[in-house]
Amino acid sequence: MLNAIKDVVRKSSIHVCIVNCGGCNGCDVECVALLSPRYDLEQYGIYVHNNPREADVLLLTGAVTEQWTDNLKRVYDKAPEPKIVVSIGNCPISGDVFNQEGGHVHAPASNFIPVDAEVPGCPPRPSEILEAILAVGPQAIADRGREKK
Amino acid sequence: MIVPIGPIHPALKEPIRLKLQTEGEKVVKAEIEYGYVHRGIEKIIEGQTWQRGIYLSERVCGICSYEHTQTFAETIEQICGVIAPPRAQFLRVITNELDRIQSHFLGNSTFFKSMDHETLFMHVLELREYAMDAIELLTGNRVNMGWNVVGGVRMDADERHFKPILENLKKIEDGFEITREMFAEGPALALRCKDVGIMTKKEAIKGRAVGPIGRGSGIKYDYREDHYTYEDYFDFKTIWRKEGDNYARTLNRFDEIPESISLIRQAIDNIPKGDIRVPVELKSGYAMRKNEAPRGEVTYMIETNGNLIKHISIRTPSIPNMDSCAKYMIPNVASVSDAVSTYASSDPCVACAERVSITDENGDVELKNIDEVM
Amino acid sequence: MSSLIWYIYDFARKAWTDAFTNAKTSPEIADKPERFRNFPKVNKEYCIGCGACTISCPSPNAIKIVREKDNEDGEGLTYPVITHGACIRCGFCAEVCPTEPKTLECGENHLIHPEFNIIPSKRQYIIDDYLCIKCKKCMKKCPVDAISIVNDKLHVDQLKCISCGECIDVCPVNGAMKGVFVENLQDQKDIILLTVDYLESYINSKEEDLRSLEKDRLLQYEIPLSEILTKAIKLIPDEEIASEIITNAVNRLKIRIIDWNKSECKKCQLCIPDCPTKCISFDEKEDTIVRDVNKCLRCSICYQTCPFSVIKYFIAKFSLEDDNLINITVKASNLNEEILME
Numbered sequence: 001m002l003n004a005i006k007d008v009v010r011k012s013s014i015h016v017c018i019v020n021c022g023g024c025n026g027c028d029v030e031c032v033a034l035l036s037p038r039y040d041l042e043q044y045g046i047y048v049h050n051n052p053r054e055a056d057v058l059l060l061t062g063a064v065t066e067q068w069t070d071n072l073k074r075v076y077d078k079a080p081e082p083k084i085v086v087s088i089g090n091c092p093i094s095g096d097v098f099n100q101e102g103g104h105v106h107a108p109a110s111n112f113i114p115v116d117a118e119v120p121g122c123p124p125r126p127s128e129i130l131e132a133i134l135a136v137g138p139q140a141i142a143d144r145g146r147e148k149k
Numbered sequence: 150m151i152v153p154i155g156p157i158h159p160a161l162k163e164p165i166r167l168k169l170q171t172e173g174e175k176v177v178k179a180e181i182e183y184g185y186v187h188r189g190i191e192k193i194i195e196g197q198t199w200q201r202g203i204y205l206s207e208r209v210c211g212i213c214s215y216e217h218t219q220t221f222a223e224t225i226e227q228i229c230g231v232i233a234p235p236r237a238q239f240l241r242v243i244t245n246e247l248d249r250i251q252s253h254f255l256g257n258s259t260f261f262k263s264m265d266h267e268t269l270f271m272h273v274l275e276l277r278e279y280a281m282d283a284i285e286l287l288t289g290n291r292v293n294m295g296w297n298v299v300g301g302v303r304m305d306a307d308e309r310h311f312k313p314i315l316e317n318l319k320k321i322e323d324g325f326e327i328t329r330e331m332f333a334e335g336p337a338l339a340l341r342c343k344d345v346g347i348m349t350k351k352e353a354i355k356g357r358a359v360g361p362i363g364r365g366s367g368i369k370y371d372y373r374e375d376h377y378t379y380e381d382y383f384d385f386k387t388i389w390r391k392e393g394d395n396y397a398r399t400l401n402r403f404d405e406i407p408e409s410i411s412l413i414r415q416a417i418d419n420i421p422k423g424d425i426r427v428p429v430e431l432k433s434g435y436a437m438r439k440n441e442a443p444r445g446e447v448t449y450m451i452e453t454n455g456n457l458i459k460h461i462s463i464r465t466p467s468i469p470n471m472d473s474c475a476k477y478m479i480p481n482v483a484s485v486s487d488a489v490s491t492y493a494s495s496d497p498c499v500a501c502a503e504r505v506s507i508t509d510e511n512g513d514v515e516l517k518n519i520d521e522v523m
Numbered sequence: 524m525s526s527l528i529w530y531i532y533d534f535a536r537k538a539w540t541d542a543f544t545n546a547k548t549s550p551e552i553a554d555k556p557e558r559f560r561n562f563p564k565v566n567k568e569y570c571i572g573c574g575a576c577t578i579s580c581p582s583p584n585a586i587k588i589v590r591e592k593d594n595e596d597g598e599g600l601t602y603p604v605i606t607h608g609a610c611i612r613c614g615f616c617a618e619v620c621p622t623e624p625k626t627l628e629c630g631e632n633h634l635i636h637p638e639f640n641i642i643p644s645k646r647q648y649i650i651d652d653y654l655c656i657k658c659k660k661c662m663k664k665c666p667v668d669a670i671s672i673v674n675d676k677l678h679v680d681q682l683k684c685i686s687c688g689e690c691i692d693v694c695p696v697n698g699a700m701k702g703v704f705v706e707n708l709q710d711q712k713d714i715i716l717l718t719v720d721y722l723e724s725y726i727n728s729k730e731e732d733l734r735s736l737e738k739d740r741l742l743q744y745e746i747p748l749s750e751i752l753t754k755a756i757k758l759i760p761d762e763e764i765a766s767e768i769i770t771n772a773v774n775r776l777k778i779r780i781i782d783w784n785k786s787e788c789k790k791c792q793l794c795i796p797d798c799p800t801k802c803i804s805f806d807e808k809e810d811t812i813v814r815d816v817n818k819c820l821r822c823s824i825c826y827q828t829c830p831f832s833v834i835k836y837f838i839a840k841f842s843l844e845d846d847n848l849i850n851i852t853v854k855a856s857n858l859n860e861e862i863l864m865e
Contacts, residue, residue: 014167018162019164020163021164021186021349022185022187022188023188023500024210025210026212027188028162028213029292032162032274037271037275037352038278038552040548043548050157050158050159051157051159052157063188064188065188066187067187068164068185071156075157085422090608090610094606094608095584095609096208096611097193097205097208097582097611098190098193098208098463099584100197100583101193103189103190104188104189120610121612122293122611122612123292126552131553141250195760196761197581200579204611204615208611275777285556285559286556286558289556289558289632290612293613295560295615303633304631336525336526337526459760476826
């Protein structure tokens, strides 16, 4: 019974933190576009706060640059349990175009923190991001919460 | 006391560290620490062909990605001694101005968000979506457009593209007036941004501020006035203000949007017929070109080796703007929250700025504060 | 105050309350315009396996060409596979794809016919007329019909060529079809010069070995390629090109080396008038014979002239295999013996 109530609460109110660990900014812009009235992320109970200490979902963008190699894990540790990580764009998955000779990136991000879901694209459309977050977010948060018990 | 803000902070969109030295509530000094998104993009472009390089230059910055490809293409065109045909130049102007509209809307919406004015934030973002729709319709992608090639543009546009673009522009114009009025005449907002973060004209020249930030401080300079396309075919006026505070900068960005809309209308009405692309015979050489990106002047210096790019150096507007923000605007603002909104009013784009890496004599890469270098 | 009234007015509108109670994202947001460049669609059956898409792709891990296993029905298909996690959706692969109809489709980009869009290859394929036997195998093999007969000679049309390299594979004559790097020729020359200088100075530094070398014996050395390669990459910042130029140069290289032991020289000065480039001179102050290395042609006339066999003449050959070691073989010339036998 208690778990069921917790599930409902967890599913209906998700706080999001965008962590840009070194990309071209395109995916962050598309995440900001998600807040616009057209896509209206908040009607699904998802709030973007950009504060890892109160985040349930970390939206990861960027290809993990030199400075982020140790900081990324620290940001991840600061988020309270239960938490999930959704990587947006190609950079956290494969390093995109930066992962070649001359680049200073340490992709993929899954080497540093566990990544639960991936949205490919450079950048993905806001509708694709929304679809992915809604498909994976609420249920994963609820499951993750039960695991801990 | 020193208040560090960032790299992850509710007030910031992008990772950067803002160090504010405070005395009581007052901020006396600010410093910006770069280096969180340095990816080595210039080094990646070196040794590639232009066909690949143009997609890589697009990923210098995600907000003003279009202007980077255009400047890249124009630089190589200058090396090869060709000029894009008039139709391609007109199509470039349409895309460029659409990109400027969406970037200015985004910059302003970030400023309103930093002042916790959700209503205007939402209104502005709603208007921005129409510009994004027009961009996606014309070029095929919302952010990284892949529209330019050396010698012209990739795809032709016709009535079935121009008509929806004009419709979208009409929608932007309908909502624009009331949004601008809410900001310009609203007393609550004006109190928070008038006479906050003042940068005088002298300081702006000293800090090399460019774009709407420089124009908000009284520097009447827009590179579009010297650009061959705008010089030959278009008619527009440079918007500038002399107050130099947050209000002037934000209003300056707002006022440039109708100019951009009128430029797009002019382009669609007068678009000439003809080729959209000319063949380019690659030559080796060196060229430098400038262009007016939404945030200011972008400079590309490219040395080619015939087929391959031997060396490329990019100067983006964000470094001078952010540095003059830290040096001249933020000191002496009344509170930390004002410092954050002042920072947002300078429309920072960190991804643009981070291309510097400094090595010591052993060749070890070390990322340093930009102040020590300059 | 006015903005407060404005807010109250805004909240009181019926449209606002309706929108608030029925908040719902319209399904239109997922509609993509015609031109939207999604991940490229692959039509396996049209692919000719030329690799133009992989060469043109700006993202390093996005496109891989795979080949299915052969089965009873025939050969397995060859086709590109797009990795969604790395594809940047630029549509350039669809633009350069040479097949008709196109193997790759992406937005409206596959409809572009880039007649002046040369594939960004660093290599250009040309035919050597002297070696070509006109078997026309390359013409038949070429997937885009770029090779044709012009004035009784086979000719590669550079605007059509997609640099797949299949013509080199079928060519029965070694060297008739060449894949050359046409750009930065001066840098390529500099690399070859650098390689030759480095190898010669290396052999000259082994003076002791050379002087004690008996006839019919060989001197053998192995030196690593890495040192030359690091210098070469500074001239051409592409390891592939630099190493290929060095490999080609080293495998064809034959250096002739002249060495003389100054302590044994009798200073008869017979070699001075014989030298065709006047690079040998007598230094009166030091009382020695001096050879200007930069002018010397290594023609061996001085070696044949010297009545005391002080001047030695060696021939060095080189080979470079895959193990990044340059094998050097030095042997003494047997020119004098041949003359004596006559």
